Amino acid sequence: MGRSPCCEKAHTNKGAWTKEEDQRLIGYIKAHGEGCWRSLPKAAGLLRCGKSCRLRWMNYLRPDLKRGNFTDDDDELIIKLHALLGNKWSLIAGQLPGRTDNEIKNYWNTHIKRKLLNRGMDPHTHLPSSPAPASRLANAPFASFQSSTVSFARPSPSDDGHSSSGGSSDAPRCPDLNLDLDLDLSMSLPCSPPKTAPPAKST
DNA sequence: AAAGCCCTCAACCGCATCCTG
């Protein structure tokens, strides 16, 4: 089916945002709040698609964003969450206040993937990428997490390959596991302090 | 000092899901 474009592409800017555009967007959202992304660009005087505005705000302009410097704890948490959730970046981001799904996704692809590969682990399955001796497993902190903490049955993301976007029939939102994330995570993070602070909801 | 290569991050695109009429 021909999906109508989300905006009049002929009249929208694309590419990097300018300072002025940022200021307009920030000013508008401060005055009117988030929401109605489709109509926001026009109302704010921006020649941008609503999706682009939302993305810019969510990933870059939001005041509560914590940028740069992932800690080792963050790394481990992301790895564990990825083992639990797969490529559900927004869910993972939800456990890391101040971080965005895009940021985590990029960080995963650039840093953590390599980190896991260096540990001899497959970044998709979180299993040893090659038949590894037990001693090697013991060297990987996450391996112990795998075997001892994560005993839930989760079809490996790359197992079927087409788990993309969870577009499978009538499955509920998180079909793969019982997502008591808040509980499970807070009690299964051996290496991180009780940092299960809920997303900083100011006001 | 210059050229080429690699890495990182911001942004875009298309699809899936949710919500409302």
Add this chain to the structure above:
DNA sequence: GCAGGATGCGGTTGAGGGCTT
């Protein structure tokens, strides 16, 4: 119950910067 519209998510791409040769 159905259809259409809006929003959110994940994958992918391109530009810019830094590093190496």
